[in-house]
Amino acid sequence: MVTQHPEHERRDATEEEIKELRHVVDSVPLAVWVALVANATERFTFYAVTTPWQNYIQNPADSVAVPGALGLGQATATNITSAFLFLSFLLPTVWAIISDTWLGRHKTLCLSYFLNFCGCLIIFVTSLPAFSHSQITKVVGLGFAMIVLGIGTAGVKATASPFIGDQYAETAPQVITTKKGERVIADRALTLQFIYNVSYWFTNIASLSLVASTYLEKLVGFWAAYLLPLCATWTLVPLLLIFHKSLVKQKPQANILPRASRVIVCAGRHKFNWEAATPVYQSETFGRQVEWDDKFVFEIKRGLQACKVMACFVPFHLCMNQITNNLVSQAGQMRLGGIPNDTIQALNSIACVLLGPIMQKFVYPIVRGRGFAFGPIARITWAFIMMSTAMAYAAGVQKLIYTKAPCYDKPLQCEKSPNDVSVWIQSPVYFLLGVAEILGFTTLAEYSYSEAPRNMRSLVQAMAQLSSGAGSALGMAFSPLSKDPQILYLYTGLSVTMITTAPTFWLMFRAYDDRVFEEAHSNDDGSNQAAEPMVSGPSEATEPGEKADEKAICSEAISVSGRLVIPIQSVLCTDTMTYDRPAPTTDGSALLSTFDALTKSGLVLYDESQKVVEHTDGGLKVRSFHFVLTKALIKKPTLSTPDQSSASGSGLSKQLTPGSDIDTNGFEMGHSESSTHFLIANKFCFSRPHLMMLTRDGYCRQYEPLNKTDFEAAWGTLASLNDATKDYVVFFNCGKDGGCSRLHKHVQLMPLPASGFAVDFLNSDSTKEPKVPFEWFYQRFQDSAVSASQVAETYLKLLQQATETWKASTGKDVLDGQACPHNVAFTSRWIVIIPRRKAAVNKEAGVNSLGMLGIIAVATEKEIENWVKLGLTNSLNTIITMTFKLILLRHGQSTWNEKNLFTGWEDVGITENGRAEATQAGALLKRHNHLPDLSHTSLLRRAITTNNIALDAADRHWIPVTKSWRLNERHYGALQGLNKKTTAEKYGDEQVKIWRRSYDVQPPPMSDDAYQKQLVHTSLQSQSVQAPRTESLKDVVARVEPYWKERIVPDLKSGKTVLVAAHGNSLRALVKIIDGLGDEEVVELNIPTGTPIVYELDDSLRPVVKGGKWLTK
Structure with a gap:
């Protein structure tokens, strides 16, 4: 689904283009819209169920002017609803930790939606006419419903906003060409601003459910009002199931709170000088190594800065909460003309729906076009000013009510109540509040997501909700003022507080807007990474004697080599390639059955409960590395790299093949059609299946390069295993320094990891240049039907290039009959070769082919901590080659x-x-x-x-x-x-x-x-x-x-x-x-x-x- 500016071409923007071209909103993916609709549905439920509460609690069941049930009075009703809001704003902190470190945002949302359903069910049942004479049942039901709904709503508040942001992948600024031929910059900041504005717009449309809910309350009864949200919660489940595969589901991370706390402590000991928390300072000053990098320190600093901004929203939330309690009561003191008093607040939602697109389409572009840096801090400052104006107007309306007959400053306390004032005079309050909401809340959501460390986004979002909770707590403290005529002083005090807060807030945080403005016109910072060049094919001009079909094919089959941060350019293959479909050499389903049987017998170890721990190294400009934490490796012996002159077997006694050091007895995967190779199951596995393909000649060695027969055997097996839902990868660790642990020549096969490789280039058909932290040589195939001989030929060409790089880097020569130490990984779509200097960083941190691509299998969390402490980028730089x-x-x-x-x-x-x-x-x-x-x-x-x-x-x-x-x-x-x-x-x-x-x-x-x-x-x-x-x-x-x-x-x-x-x-x-x-x-x-x-x-x-x-x- 495309939102704006459909592009005819797309590439990363240069620094000059970022400065010169017009910045626009990017296309919005389908997953974003699904998340927006789900969030709006939850908000529909929330407003439908909570809006009637003020009347339900405040007014008695026999009330004539307005509906009621419990008759506990305005102050008590305001106090109880404030307590609910406080609960729903306090608990997001707990949910955030659960979401970020255990369940993940998607599962947390699903659980929260289920709790909301339970809360709606409780309030619906206890409000049925059957319980109309049981006051205790209604009070207890309301209490339980509020608790369950408060917990569920807290989970939504902690995760919904960052979950929406997750659906829009982080990208550098892109140059796109619109249908009109204009070249523009697809700006991530503007796109996130647009997404969160749309989110708020959807939310306000959904909040109009309160109109239906309040009319049902007035005309039918409270049970009918609560039936509406109960029905709405059912739509969430099928929605999430239908689009389950489309949603981006970020995996939970290792708990980084202890690490974040240590960073804060290090900075705090030096009067919050954040340089004191950096690894260099800690090493040079105290002689200790820390498990974080400079980027993590910077993220924590920005996250705390965001929390400071959120703290300033406490009085803002207190003002906004007046919509659900005191302003409802104020409406009940005026002539309603047949409209429920708690329906009037729908004007706020209508205002947001009408004003949201106006702000997005006209106000913001006009302000930017005039050269004003109308950044987050400026928008929030104006939100505070508008909130002050809204509270001042509310105070004016309350004063007007007190000047009118028949009850004057005691509304609803005389027989001829309410006072002679039309409720529509309250309308401007809701429009002023709407502008304040758009400027304040949407900006806060955008700000908290962009400023939060990636692994703490739910937690930072929870901090934003905690400020809401503080506002609700203040509402409880000020609830004694929620009665006539003291309510006038409450509105006045809130207005003065906000107008005082606005300039103070601007002076404290305006430097942030300056940084945002600079980042929007430059891509030298961390959030908008330096523009990466597009991979180019060969020259469009065909040289004399060059065949046109060669040029056309090779423009699709691109070979690329890369290294730290920004890759060196590709070495193009200019051979003609004729594609033929590889023939299966074994039964793929039979292989899976055999593997499962070996696993069940205990001969092959595979842990179905293994988990993936994601880690992003600060110096690594790629996707996160994934550690596969599996019990299957706990019993795996630590094998020294074999001596190339012997085949002792490293303690293994059983050998099927002369010359081999790999025990194959009992691990065979059935008959193979290959006359040169056979398949066995790996004993210690972290995927299903995890296979090894050995040469039938046990004297073939792992330090030799792959040859045509190796590729033919592997290619046929790939064809057997690949299906419509799963592709496989083959990898080979060549030589002592390439990470091999056995002497007998073999390749390994396993399914492509569900979490993807650290290099996005390998996870899709994109031809944009990848960013990798090492020298590599790579070629993508035009389709999935390259022959084994062509892959072998490509491998040898890339290996020659890798060898030259290795020789230049190490100053060594390759011995006869051997290859330079290297890693190989290939699928039916691509092949990559990585030359290596040494096998491991230390005895506890070795890495093979998959490890170089971002998948590292470990047995214990201690191993992960070791890698993190070493630093992935620094570690890889010590074991690979760079030119x-x-x-x-x-x-x-x-x-x-x-x-x-x-x-x-x-x-x-x-x-x-x-x-x-x-x-x-x-x-x-x-x-x-x-x-x-x-x-x-x-x-x-x-x-x-x-x-x-x-x-x-x-x-x-x-x-x-x-x-x-x-x-x-x-x-x-x-x-x-x-x-x-x-x-x-x-x-x-x-x-x-x-x-x-x-x-x-x-x-x-x-x-x-x-x-x-x-x-x-x-x-x-x-x-x-x-x-x-x-x-x-x-x-x-x-x-x-x-x-x-x-x-x-x-x-x-x-x-x-x-x-x-x-x-x-x-x-x-x-x-x-x-x-x-x-x-x-x-x-x-x-x-x-x-x-x-x-x-x-x-x-x-x-x-x-x-x-x-x-x-x-």
């Missing part, structure tokens, strides 16, 4: 190159030939898949133009570009503008060669007149730089080196592929630094125009290949 990519590009031929003039800092353009060189350079980068994530260039036009043309040709025109004078060409002083040949004739070839090619000799300096003209011409003032009068190459190195260390190196270390488009001498300086060239070597280096030089750099930023790779074709 960094730098591209150097000298500008295309300039107009002065063509004329053979000394150019230097003169700002000249490029020729048509130079433009062709730049275009060719970009095409080469795209063809070889060296696609930059950002670029650096000089302040000179020829480099800037070359940079822009090359990026456009590579389809990377949108990436960030940084310009600096430090990358300018060498300043040739007085030689600038002179013809090189004429200069040589005048001063001699030897002298000109010294000026041009010496490392530390400067040409003659520029004259004063020329220098002043240059200053104006180059506009260096923009970077506060004083231009030199002349430079040697040594001087260029001196100004380039700080830029390399301070700007380029951090970009490389963050995982970005960096392009530097500059000049001959500034690039010479960079090559000298990277390759470690001597002074005499660098002066002999000649860098041609328009030729990209690609450097692969290791962890220490040493080149994998000295001099880089020059792209010429």
Whole structure:
């Protein structure tokens, strides 16, 4: 279901696009609408059942003017309803902990809805006419109903709002093109604002149930009024069942409250200096390691900031609660004209329904269009002002009632009551309250969800409800004022309180709006991650001799390698692929039956009650890792990685196959059609089934690469197991440092994890580039029908690339007959290879192929704590390989190159030939898949133009570009503008060669007149730089080196592929630094125009290949 701006194309936005394009609401998924309808249905029930309570409790059964039942009076009725609200706002804290750490939000909601049904059933039964003469039955029934409904409502309040937010997946800003052809930014913040505004709009439509409920109360009886919500609760169950699969159900997390508490304590001991809670501070100051990261500290800080904002809502809630009690009573003191007094409050819901779309469609866009940062804090401040106005108006209405006959300041206490005032004069109060609600409550829901740590969203939402509970507690404290004529002072006091709170609140929290405004126009922060480039296929221009069908197929079959934060670009496969459906080699259903039988016998260990514990590491820009906590691994022995020279069996005595160290006796999975491999069940399993496929030749070794027969056997088994509901993954741990624990060559098979991999790229058919914390090599298949031989061929190509990376990173060579240590995982849709440095971080933290993709099986919570303490990102970085990519590009031929003039800092353009060189350079980068994530260039036009043309040709025109004078060409002083040949004739070839090619000799300096003209011409003032009068190459190195260390190196270390488009001498300086060239070597280096030089750099930023790779074709 699309809400707004249907897009024709979609990709991640660049920083410039975020700043320049119009921001709009994104498409809203179906799951969001389902959650909104379910929430609205619950609100329908809540208002239908609670609205009649004030009359039910306050007025006697024989009341004529208004309905009644218990006759306990206004003050008691207000006190009891406030107590109910207090209960429903206090308990969300308990529900939040249950939801976040045990049940999850979806199950918590279902349980809460069931409790609401029970409460409605109790109040309905005890209000039936059969119990009309039993006061005690009605009081007890009301009490029990309020308790059960209070508990159920608390569960809904804790989880409904974050559950709605969960249905809209977190994404970076997206560029979409509307049907009108306009390119806009799909903004997450605006989308969440829209979703919560719609939620509030739906809620207010649902709250109109009070109209039907109050009329049923007046015309039929209270039992009929309570029958309505009882029926409504039944619709929730089928709704959730029908759309069960569509809903996003976040799994409960490990209890992070103790960890959050320790962070708060660490900060509190230093006067809430949050830097004191960071791991670095704790390590350097106290010498201790903590189990959290900087991001977690920042999230706790933001969460507490959100709680401070929520605390300011206490008087706001007290004012809002007047709708359900004192304003109902006030309406009963005026002429009703046949309308139930508790129906008038429906005007508030009607106001919200009418004003909500107006605010969303007109007010907010107009305010943003005028350049005002109308952020959450500003909206809440205006909510407080509107609330003050509403309470002031209520006080005015109450004063007016007291001035009218017949009862004056004692309404309803004389025979001719009520007083002579039309109830419709109360209407503006509800419209003012409606505006306050839209500005206040919807913003608070959006704010609390976005600011809360991911694992504490229900808890933070509960804190918001706790402020409501505090408001209800104040209502109970002030209930003695809920009688005539003291009620006038209550309204007046509330108005003064809110108008005083508004400016104080703004001054305390306005800095948050400034941050939100900056984040909306930038994506350098944590919430809107840096824009990731789209995966591009090969060049659209077909090279001579290239087949069109090859190009078409390979544009679908994309091979990608990646690493920390932002991946390096893919290495494309350009082979023609003819697809054929793999043939099953065994009976899949029979395999499952055999596995279940082995499990039942106890020979194979599998724990059906195992649970998944999700953990997100702060430095990891991927989805959460999943620890599978299973009892099946408790008895698994810790196996040392086998020596490659022996097959001792690690203590196993039974062997089916000579040369093998794996006991297969009793674990066989039936007859296999394969002549080269056979299947057994793994003894210690964390999936159903968990299989091992061994070579029939027991002397095949796990340090050998996979071959065609391995893939044929695995491919046929995949075809047997895959069905319409479940796909399988095959994985292989190669070599001692690849995480293998057995010597006999084998692969493992199991169903794809229901929770998905940590890398979303593997969970869907999306071609957007993944973000992974390590070097990897990847290819997606066009459909599910690639042949085994094609997969084997793809594997060998990717393995070759992985091997080069491994060799560059470790400085080692691969032994004959072996492969570099690596992990392999593949399905019928993709294959991924990850080169490895070592098997484990320590003795307690080893990881195999699935672990590298985010699925780690553990036997105890202590193992999870060990991983968390180590830090997933830091751990993975110690066991995998990483390289960094730098591209150097000298500008295309300039107009002065063509004329053979000394150019230097003169700002000249490029020729048509130079433009062709730049275009060719970009095409080469795209063809070889060296696609930059950002670029650096000089302040000179020829480099800037070359940079822009090359990026456009590579389809990377949108990436960030940084310009600096430090990358300018060498300043040739007085030689600038002179013809090189004429200069040589005048001063001699030897002298000109010294000026041009010496490392530390400067040409003659520029004259004063020329220098002043240059200053104006180059506009260096923009970077506060004083231009030199002349430079040697040594001087260029001196100004380039700080830029390399301070700007380029951090970009490389963050995982970005960096392009530097500059000049001959500034690039010479960079090559000298990277390759470690001597002074005499660098002066002999000649860098041609328009030729990209690609450097692969290791962890220490040493080149994998000295001099880089020059792209010429």
